[in-house]
Amino acid sequence: MQPYPYTPSPYVPPAPARKSGKTWLWVLGGCGCFSVLAIAVILGVILLAASGGGGIPSDKQAYVGDWSGSDTTLSIKPDGKVFWERRKGSGSSKVENLPIQRFIGDDFEVGVGPFTTRFAVQSPPKLTAGRWTMTVEGVQLTRAGTSSGGDRSDDNRSGSDTGDDTPPGGGGQLRDLKMARMLDDDDMQFTSFFTTRDTRLTCVIYPRKLEIGENYGSRWYAERVPRLSRNKLIGEVDFPTITQKTSQLTGIRLSLTSDSGFPPGVYRVEVVKDGGVIGTIRFTVE
Known part of the structure; x- marks a missing residue:
């Protein structure tokens, strides 16, 4: 947003009836640029937070599910919300219930408004020997169970339906x-x-x-x-x-x-x- 254009009026000796008006002009002129910009940023953050991200694109559905690896847990929900925890010694880094804002190639950005964290994906989800794996922030992760949590009540399935995300072992x-x-x-x-x-x-x-x-x-x-x-x-x-x-x-x-x-x-x-x-x-x- 461009700064609020303000040009001071020619000086006029103050009159008692106009004191409040000059005070209002001073507020707008002296700190108006900062105030308008701050309000715009806050409103933008609120609107972005309310949007909650755009969910997972159709070509990125393989990212959805519970992933785990060496001292690391990643959960990506179908609505795009992310939980991430990585433990190092006695400390840990954590992201809780924040939406994916966008994918950048294989990477994804998580956060609200201008406050985002980019997760580097060295290897996107792939199916190998019955296991879904991917590498995020240098950690190889394995997906557990089904990714969609879909409702499939037919217990008597044919042998051809093996479930591409199942780790048979x-x-x-x-x-x-x-x-x-x-x-x-x-x-x-x-x-x-x-x-x-x-x-x-x-x-x-x-x-x-x-x-x-x-x-x-x-x-x-x-x-x-x-x-x-x-x-x-x-x-x-x-x-x-x-x-x-x-x-x-x-x-x-x-x-x-x-x-x-x-x-x-x-x-x-x-x-x-x-x-x-x-x-x-x-x-x-x-």
Whole structure:
């Protein structure tokens, strides 16, 4: 905004009836430029904050999801809001619930108005061996669970639908691995985001093949949860030994429950087959 154009009037001896008018002119002339500019900046910041960013462009949807790496956590929501935390020694840097303003190539800027932070992306999201990875600020991150949290209630999917963001692991013994919120006994919503009001967390395992006599189970960890020790084991859930009848199943559900819900943080589930870990998935409670 250009400075307010002010040209002082020729001097006129003050009259009592015009004292207030000259005071008003002095306010506008003496500090008006600064005041108008400050008001414009404040209004601009308010308008930008209200807009909350423009969401995620269609060609950048692979960025959406929960990412984690060495002492680093990144969460990008579908509406463009970002949570970032990077721990160094006893300190940490953190960005909480701020919108992505724009993408610059593979990089993205986060913040409000003129106050932004640019995140350098050395390697954009890519799918390698069933895992989505990207490198941000020099840290390689791996995406957990599904990125969209979409509602897919069909539990009996074909083997061709492997889910491109699932980390199967275990030499490919799993064709899919998802976290889900149970809506009722038969319907569920796949998601990697839960709330503290959720009292039941479900891990859904899709083995490539179930054999009679096999044993599947899960170990649940509070990976980064305030007031809990790092990687604290909070529960183990096992599935009965596979029988002739259950060998026909396409998926196995393993649920961890808590009447009081779960505290906010990052969690991890390890899927175990006959004592060996064959898959890992992370999720977030907010």
